[in-house]
Amino acid sequence: MRESGHFSSIDSKILVGQENSEDAYFALHVTEKPSLTLDTALAFSTDQLLSVEFELEENNLFSSMLRLNTNLGIGLFWGRQSFISNKFVWPFIFGGPFRFSLQAPVIIYDDKTSQVEPFRRLQSKVIASLEWRASPILMPYLRYSLTHTLRENFPNDIVPEISTQEHIRSIDGLIPVLHAQGKIRGMIKPGISLINLxxxxxxxxxxxxxxxxxxxxxxxxxxxxxxxxxxxxxxxxxxxxxxxxxxxxxxxxxxxxxxxxxxxxxxxxxxxxxxxxxxxxxxxxxxxxxxxxxxxxxxxxxxxxxxxxxxxxxxxxxxxxxxxxxxxxxxxxxxxxxxxxxxxxxxxxxxxxxxxxxxxxxxxxxxxxxxxxxxxxxxxxxxxxxxxxxxxxxxxxxx
Known part of the structure; x- marks a missing residue:
C-alpha cells in the first residue's frame, strides 16, 4: 500500500478486546490522497518554440489503483510541436513487481520546416509496455509500438512562403500533411535501464x-x-x-x-x-x-x-x-x-x-x-x- 503512493498516511495498531483480554485485533487506518490532479505548464526551447501543456492524472481509476494520464501540448501557430497522449498504467500486476502500461492514442504533429531537410509530420501511435521492477533502480522492459506516419516533404528542401490567411486556413500546415500517403510500422524494443539519481x-x-x-x-x-x-x-x-x-x-x-x-x-x-x-x-x-x-x-x-x-x-x-x-x-x-x-x-x-x-x-x-x-x-x-x-x-x- 505504501508503494502505491495513493495514501498520505498508513497506521496500524494491535487492539486488545474489551470483554476478553485474550482477544486481539489488528486495526489498519489509512488516509487516501486526492487522486485526480490537473497541471498546466509552459514549455519553451529554441528548437520547439512555445507550447502550452496540460496534464490530467487520475491515480486511482475505478478505486482499483489503476492510473490514467492524459497530456495535451498545443504548439500550433506559435510552436513547432503539438501532441495529445493518453496513458493507462497498471502499476502492480497481481501485487507483483511488474507494471503494464498502454499509451493510446498518442498523436504528435511536428513542424520541422526550420531543419536543413525540412518536413512536416503527423504520427499516431499505440505503445504497449511491460516493465519489471527488479530492484528500486534496475528495470528490464519490453515495449511494442505501432506507428502510422503521414509526412510532407519539400522538393529541393525549399519551404514555400504562404500568406497569413493560408497559414490559418491550413491550420499551421496540418491540412496538407493529412493528404500525404501514410505508412504503418511496428517495432519491438527489449531493454534494461538503471537509474539512480x-x-x-x-x-x-x-x-x-x-x-x-x-x-x-x-x-x-x-x-x-x-x-x-x-x-x-x-x-x-x-x-x-x-x-x-x-x-x-x-x-x-x-x-x-x-x-x-x-x-x-x-x-x-x-x-x-x-x-x-x-x-x-x-x-x-x-x-x-x-x-x-x-x-x-x-x-x-x-x-x-x-x-x-x-x-x-x-x-x-x-x-x-x-x-x-x-x-x-x-x-x-x-x-x-x-x-x-x-x-x-x-x-x-x-x-x-x-x-x-x-x-x-x-x-x-x-x-x-x-x-x-x-x-x-x-x-x-x-x-x-x-x-x-x-x-x-x-x-x-x-x-
Whole structure:
C-alpha cells in the first residue's frame, strides 16, 4: 500500500478486546490522497518554440489503483510541436513487481520546416509496455509500438512562403500533411535501464543507463526490416559544490543505407539526425546527418551514431542574495555515418566527414536560473570546425 503512493498516511495498531483480554485485533487506518490532479505548464526551447501543456492524472481509476494520464501540448501557430497522449498504467500486476502500461492514442504533429531537410509530420501511435521492477533502480522492459506516419516533404528542401490567411486556413500546415500517403510500422524494443539519481530534475550525483535493441519489419509490421542496437548513458559526478555531467550515446543500425531508409529508421527508432538544443548544440537542429555516399554497403551495412557531451556545472550566486544562478562550460561531439558491412566511416576522409557535416564538434558556455522544478537554461555554443554559433534557450538541462 505504501508503494502505491495513493495514501498520505498508513497506521496500524494491535487492539486488545474489551470483554476478553485474550482477544486481539489488528486495526489498519489509512488516509487516501486526492487522486485526480490537473497541471498546466509552459514549455519553451529554441528548437520547439512555445507550447502550452496540460496534464490530467487520475491515480486511482475505478478505486482499483489503476492510473490514467492524459497530456495535451498545443504548439500550433506559435510552436513547432503539438501532441495529445493518453496513458493507462497498471502499476502492480497481481501485487507483483511488474507494471503494464498502454499509451493510446498518442498523436504528435511536428513542424520541422526550420531543419536543413525540412518536413512536416503527423504520427499516431499505440505503445504497449511491460516493465519489471527488479530492484528500486534496475528495470528490464519490453515495449511494442505501432506507428502510422503521414509526412510532407519539400522538393529541393525549399519551404514555400504562404500568406497569413493560408497559414490559418491550413491550420499551421496540418491540412496538407493529412493528404500525404501514410505508412504503418511496428517495432519491438527489449531493454534494461538503471537509474539512480539524487534529484531527477536537477541531478548532482548518480547514473542513468539505458541499453536496448530495436527491431522492426516482417511479422512486426514494416518494410524494410531493421535492427538497431543502442546504449544511452548519463553520469553525474559531484565535485564539491559543482557537478561534472557526462552523456554518451552509441547506436549501430543494420539496414541498407539510403535516404528513404534513413527516414524510415529515424521515424520510429532512437536513431536520428544530430544538432539543436540537446545534442551537439553548435549546430542547427538536424544538421549532422549521413551523406549517403556508399554505393555498395554489403549485407551488414547500416548506420553508426555516436554522440557525447561533457559539462561542468557550478554555482554563480548565493540563492539568499542574488537568486539561484549557476553557470556551465561544455563540449559536445556527434557523428552519424554509413557503414559498409561492419566497417563504418572508412569510405571518406576526415576532411570529407567534416565538410559533409557527418561529424560535428561544439564548445560553449551557459547560464541557468534554478527553480524547484528545474532550471531555465541559456546556452551559447560555437562550432570550431564550421565557424558557426547558436544560442539555445529552454526549460531544463540539455541532458
Amino acid at each position: 539524487d534529484n531527477p530534475t536537477d541531478p548532482h550525483s548518480g547514473i542513468d543507463l539505458n541499453n536496448f535493441v530495436e527491431l522492426s519489419g516482417g511479422p512486426l509490421v514494416g518494410d524494410p526490416f531493421f535492427i538497431n542496437l543502442g546504449t544511452q548513458n548519463k553520469f553525474y559526478i559531484p565535485l564539491g559544490s559543482t557537478t561534472l555531467a557526462l552523456q554518451l550515446s552509441l547506436m549501430r543500425a543494420f539496414i541498407t543505407p539510403s535516404s528513404n531508409n534513413w527516414k524510415e529508421l529515424s521515424e520510429v527508432s532512437a536513431m536520428d539526425n544530430l544538432g539543436g538544443d540537446r545534442r551537439v548544440r553548435g549546430y542547427q537542429e538536424g544538421a549532422i546527418r549521413p551523406a549517403h555516399a556508399i554505393s555498395d554497403p554489403g549485407q551488414y551495412g547500416g548506420y553508426l551514431l555516436n554522440s557525447s557531451s561533457i559539462e561542468w556545472r557550478f554555482p554563480l550566486t548565493s540563492p539568499e542574495l542574488l537568486g539561484n544562478f549557476s553557470g556551465a562550460l561544455f563540449v559536445d561531439q556527434g557523428l552519424v555515418v554509413e557503414c559498409k558491412n561492419f566497417v563504418c566511416g572508412d569510405h571518406v576522409s576526415w576532411n570529407e566527414l567534416v565538410a559533409r557535416k557527418e561529424f560535428g564538434l561544439s564548445v560553449g558556455v551557459g547560464i541557468r536560473y534554478n527553480l524547484p522544478v528545474g532550471p531555465i537554461s541559456l546556452d551559447f555554443a560555437y562550432s570550431p570546425l564550421h565557424n558557426d554559433w547558436r544560442p539555445h534557450l529552454q526549460f531544463g538541462y540539455a541532458f
